[in-house]
Amino acid sequence: METTHRVVVGDARSLASIDDESVELVITSPPYPMIEMWDELFAELDPAIETALEAGDGDEAFSLMHDQLARVWDEVSRVLVDGGIACVNVGDATRSIGDRFRVYQNHARVATDFESRGFDPLPDVLWRKPTNSAAKFMGSGMLAPNAYVTLEHEHVLIFRKAGGSRSFEPGANRRYEAAYFWEERNRWFSDLWSDVTGELQQLGADGARDRSAAFPFEIPYRLCCMYSVYGDTVLDPFWGTGTTSLAAMCAGRSSIGVELDEGLVSVFDERVGEVQSMATDVGRRRLARHRDFVASRRDEGASLSYESSHYDFPVTTSQERDLRLYSVESVERERLPSGRRYRLDHTPLAAE
Known part of the structure; x- marks a missing residue:
């Protein structure tokens, strides 16, 4: 089995290099509106956002930030096949603008934007993120009524593009080989994931990205297994450090990533160097x-x-009988004018 993985340096608001209805699954974690670390990025996309923040108009800034994300959701709708799945990991934001403190419900706005584009919302997942802080409360501490609930979860929103469930030829081998174990289904298809920890990502001496609790490998890997089959293509329009591509590689799916920061794309070559041992380890842990x-x-x-x-x-169950996991036998790299391409050969993972 061969998979192809393309990383494009570019703006996800225009995915001109990706054909209509050529992607079966989207997995992404966009910049979260109203989180201060992303203010500069959003302001570069639309200077009116900086103006709204400086004027203390948080509602307007929130709306304008989501308007930029919505342009990406237009492209997601175009490139997804009918019945394809989009999974969006997003957290809400708490922030004081002027004299007002409030929560900005990013998950609600993203859900509204997808529904307005004809997507059907499916049951979603709450990812409960572990926290090491002993003093995690906000507001006035032990004094009512001005303390606030601490946000310790993010949302994995799941949508299906209009067109109904995808159909397959009867007995399609790739679908049955891509089955998951019964006990995995019980764990993965729960609406609360409390067993997934965040990751610390530090890339490059220049500090290209340095943030904790970032999008962890386990989330896109699970979603690849849950909502796609061998031979499918997975798109991440907010590619970042390439975690979705790594997950697709280990899961035996092809992928496309789109990333504005060329420096992150260059660093990804180091991560690809680990994918052979990583895919084998992931598969063997599932078997164990x-x-x-x-x-x-x-x-x-x-x-x-x-x-x-x-x-x-x-x-x-009978649906698990033909389940087969794959390891990565070889990786071929190709530098493109605006990114990278990787071709992976996969071989069945043998029982130990």
Whole structure:
């Protein structure tokens, strides 16, 4: 199996290099409006945003920031296949503008923007992010009524482009090989993810990106497995440090990433150097967890009804029998005038 991964240096508000209806899945985490670290970026996209912030008009700044994101959602709608899925990880923002403190509900505005483009909202996920702070309250501490609930979660919003569920040929091998284990489904399709930790990302001595609790690998990897099959293409229009591409590589999907900062694209070559060992490790951990699940069920006196076609263990349902994981055998790099392209050969991951 071969996958192709393209990284484009450019503005996601115009995805002219991507054909209509050529992407099956979108996974992204955009800059969060009304988070101060992104003020400068949004102001560069629309100077009226800086004017609104300086005037103390938080509502106007919030609206204008989302207007810029909405131009990307227009492109997402164009390039997604009918029935394709878009997953958007976004957090809300708390901020004082002038003499007003409030929460800016980014997730609600993103949901409204997708619905207005004909997407059907699906049940979403709350990602509860661990915090190490012992003094995490905001406001007046122990004195009512002016303390505030601390935001310790982000949203993974999930939308389906109009057109109904995707259809496949009966018995399509790539779909059955891309199945997930029964116990994985029970964990992944919960509406609360509290077992996913953030990541510290420090790239380059020039401080190209230095922020904690960034988009962790586990989120796009799960979403790739949940909402796509082998052979699909995954797009991240806010590519950042390339985590979605890494997840797609390890999951045996092709990918396209779009990123404004050429420096981040250059640094990504270092991360690709780890993808062979990373894909093998991810696959072996999934197999090991399933073996632990089988052992636990047997200890409880239960039996699993079906035998895996490719591995030396039973599975719970008939849909899991042809499940097969892949490792990365080789990586071929190609420098493009406006980015990078990677071709990966995948080979079935053998049982240990």
